[in-house]
Amino acid sequence: MTASNRPAIALQIAARGSGLPSAAQVRRWTKTALPRAAEVTIRIVGTAEARRLNRAYRRRDYATNVLSFSYESKRALLRGDIVLCAPVVRSEARSQGKPLEAHFAHLIVHGALHLRGYDHERPREAVRMEALEKRLLAKLGYPDPYMTSG
Numbered sequence: 605m606t607a608s609n610r611p612a613i614a615l616q617i618a619a620r621g622s623g624l625p626s627a628a629q630v631r632r633w634t635k636t637a638l639p640r641a642a643e644v645t646i647r648i649v650g651t652a653e654a655r656r657l658n659r660a661y662r663r664r665d666y667a668t669n670v671l672s673f674s675y676e677s678k679r680a681l682l683r684g685d686i687v688l689c690a691p692v693v694r695s696e697a698r699s700q701g702k703p704l705e706a707h708f709a710h711l712i713v714h715g716a717l718h719l720r721g722y723d724h725e726r727p728r729e730a731v732r733m734e735a736l737e738k739r740l741l742a743k744l745g746y747p748d749p750y751m752t753s754g
Contacts, residue, residue, distance in 0.1 A: 611635050611642040611682075619650045619690035623704040625712075633709045634686075636740050637716035642682035644719065646712065654689030667692050670711040672718035686715035702749075706741075710749035713740050 613634050615627045625633075630646050638644065649657075654667035661671065669692045674684040688711055697707035717733055724730035738748050 609641055611638040611640075611644055614645045616645060616647040618653060619648045621690055621694070623694060624648060624690060625705065625708045629705070629709070630712060633712040633744060634716055636744055637713040638682065638720065640682065641680070642684075642719070644683070644716070645685045646715075647685060647687045648690050649687055651689060651691050654687065654692065657687055669693055669696055670715045672715040674719045674721075682719060684719040686712060686719070688712070688715070706746045706749070709744060709746050710737065710741060713737055713744075 611634055613631050615630050617624060625648075634644055634646060651667040654671070655665065657671055658668045659665045661673070662668075667689045669689055671687045672684060673687070674682075676683075688708065693707055693711060694704060696702075697704045700707070714733075714737060717736060722729070722733040722736065724733045734750060738750070741747070741749055
């Protein structure tokens with residue numbers, strides 16, 4: 605990938621099943637959350653890979669919905685990876701009564717904001733991050749991701 609004023613996004617699909625987002629959707633969602641120069645790989649995986657990564661990097665032995673990995677760069681360029689676990693995303697969307705597409709969009713935006721340095725470990729940080737997620741998702745035409753019907 606090369607540096608530019610817009611994010612360069614690579615998509616890797618390592619999961620099976622229906623309802624996976626298209627490359628165009630992933631690019632649109634990611635670019636909305638990363639308005640400056642960036643190099644980002646989005647990888648959609650199955651349960652086993654998500655569990656391995658979560659165990660290795662967060663010491664939590666289960667598959668989680670999204671993981672973000674930010675890399676330092678010598679250039680003024682945001683670099684990182686976002687890994688989504690398709691089976692977990694599907695299960696959450698179903699249990700929360702959300703369209704699968706909207707949930708994928710939310711989690712990609714969420715992961716991209718982590719790459720930008722946002723966090724939700726403390727209440728004030730969580731409120732700030734969630735407010736930005738809601739604004740970005742509304743801009744993309746999706747409802748508030750924190751409102752559930754399930």
